[in-house]
Amino acid sequence: MRRIYLDHSATTPLDGRVLDAMLPFLTEKFGNASSVHSFGQEARAAVDKARRQVASLIGARANEIVFTSGGTESNNLAIRGICEANRSHGRHIITSAIEHPSVRGAIEHLEKQGWEVTRLSAYENGIVQAHDVRNSIRPETVLISVMLANNEIGTLQPISEIASIVREEKKRGRHLWFHTDAVQAVGRVPVDVETLGCDLLSMSAHKIYGPKGTGALYLRRGTRLFPQQVGGHQERERRAGTESVANIVGFGIAAGFARIEMNARNERTARLRDRFETAVKARIPDVVFNGDSERRLPHLSNISFRFIEGEGLLIHLDMHGVAVSTGSACSSGTLEPSPVIRALGRDEELARGAIRFSFGKDNVDADVDYAVEALSRAVESLRALSPLAPQAIEEPVSSP
Amino acid sequence: MSYSETFKDHLAHPRNGGELAGADAVAEETNPVCGDRLRLSLRISDGRIEAARFLAYGCPPTLACGSAMAEMVENMTIAEAANLTKDRIVEAVGGLPSRKQHAAALAFETLQKAISNIRSAEKLS
Numbered sequence: 001m002r003r004i005y006l007d008h009s010a011t012t013p014l015d016g017r018v019l020d021a022m023l024p025f026l027t028e029k030f031g032n033a034s035s036v037h038s039f040g041q042e043a044r045a046a047v048d049k050a051r052r053q054v055a056s057l058i059g060a061r062a063n064e065i066v067f068t069s070g071g072t073e074s075n076n077l078a079i080r081g082i083c084e085a086n087r088s089h090g091r092h093i094i095t096s097a098i099e100h101p102s103v104r105g106a107i108e109h110l111e112k113q114g115w116e117v118t119r120l121s122a123y124e125n126g127i128v129q130a131h132d133v134r135n136s137i138r139p140e141t142v143l144i145s146v147m148l149a150n151n152e153i154g155t156l157q158p159i160s161e162i163a164s165i166v167r168e169e170k171k172r173g174r175h176l177w178f179h180t181d182a183v184q185a186v187g188r189v190p191v192d193v194e195t196l197g198c199d200l201l202s203m204s205a206h207k208i209y210g211p212k213g214t215g216a217l218y219l220r221r222g223t224r225l226f227p228q229q230v231g232g233h234q235e236r237e238r239r240a241g242t243e244s245v246a247n248i249v250g251f252g253i254a255a256g257f258a259r260i261e262m263n264a265r266n267e268r269t270a271r272l273r274d275r276f277e278t279a280v281k282a283r284i285p286d287v288v289f290n291g292d293s294e295r296r297l298p299h300l301s302n303i304s305f306r307f308i309e310g311e312g313l314l315i316h317l318d319m320h321g322v323a324v325s326t327g328s329a330c331s332s333g334t335l336e337p338s339p340v341i342r343a344l345g346r347d348e349e350l351a352r353g354a355i356r357f358s359f360g361k362d363n364v365d366a367d368v369d370y371a372v373e374a375l376s377r378a379v380e381s382l383r384a385l386s387p388l389a390p391q392a393i394e395e396p397v398s399s400p
Numbered sequence: 401m402s403y404s405e406t407f408k409d410h411l412a413h414p415r416n417g418g419e420l421a422g423a424d425a426v427a428e429e430t431n432p433v434c435g436d437r438l439r440l441s442l443r444i445s446d447g448r449i450e451a452a453r454f455l456a457y458g459c460p461p462t463l464a465c466g467s468a469m470a471e472m473v474e475n476m477t478i479a480e481a482a483n484l485t486k487d488r489i490v491e492a493v494g495g496l497p498s499r500k501q502h503a504a505a506l507a508f509e510t511l512q513k514a515i516s517n518i519r520s521a522e523k524l525s
Contacts, residue, residue, distance in 0.1 A: 309436075311459045312411070315403070319412055348435060385417045385463065387428060387439040387455040393421045 050252025163197025
């Protein structure tokens, strides 16, 4: 059976070139990067090179990159690290209503410790408005965390505008820091920390055809934070633990290709995504597209299918070899419709019926065509069974 | 969760999906916690369920349990259908993890409601 992967926002396959670069560091070049001898020096040089490659992808300096175990750790380090370092200056955080669970969770953790949180609306199009940030800033605000691109609907947030507001506040002597979760955006849209103006930025390797288990936090020079993982000197005292050299090397190579191939990849994935959406609009009635259609990532499409529930659609598609995801989950009998789709103002039925399709650099037209066909049939089958959809009534067969 | 072959079969080829005209009993139940919904219509003849059709909205276990239950009750007497347990429904879909048992409970409750509707109608006639 054909297997078609359309879930690139969940993770991406490891690029063959990345694997080739990693292998020596999983075999003969096994040194600990902190060791003084030549095995260590070899590993150290590899980590330093990867650091420069990752920094180049976002226009940062190499010493502004802290390697972590991934996006979740980077988000935790940024949020908890900044808040802990600044708690004498205030206890208020501003964030959006559509952040990734790792950002939401880190902030909720602080909320339980007495921090106050303002969660800004993303309105119906999934985009936060910068003036809402300005209006929410208080004397006791120390952190603003707003993602660059949303993981479910792909919408791009006004990071540069928010950064200018933060800059104005800083000029007045305020202790205010701006973090952006750029895990979904890096490698898909041009990201330059000078243009964006943020103080902290999270990245993850496995979203850009690199290995799982590695990411980075960009930390603008002069930004002080309390490390979350302590007991070692690595990453200039900002994140203890023996470096995952092979993973970091892989991240560096993946970052390099992401930078060089970004335009080509985007052209391709945008074309596939548009082909997909055009076909869905033509063939499947009663659908709602979630998120601004212009200001979003090029490779992603989030669609709600009326009258049916997302997981059922997912399983149907999976049975035909098509892999996608839903932000909704039915677990422990509790309703968990996608909080992001709900935040757009959609009702529960639409939130439960939302599916995310995310295209990658290796997808082809035939993948799109096959997926639309499978989707069309799955939607039809599920609607035929749904008490929410208009149904044909079966007439009784007259007995002989 | 990983689904058994039986389960996937009920999803791919649901039995008795739809609505009946001239149904003798119709019941629709919702799980208030997760919003799953099941609708059952039955046609009775000589104390037996001549035809059963179901409609379901919700997660895959709800769809599968609806299908399994509607398939099982066809040709049962009303008394037999009233004795159909939640566990037999779970068995019929090839098993369910504990956090998905609510789907079988919904199928069971919908069937019970339909039967109680039949019995009320019988009392009135």
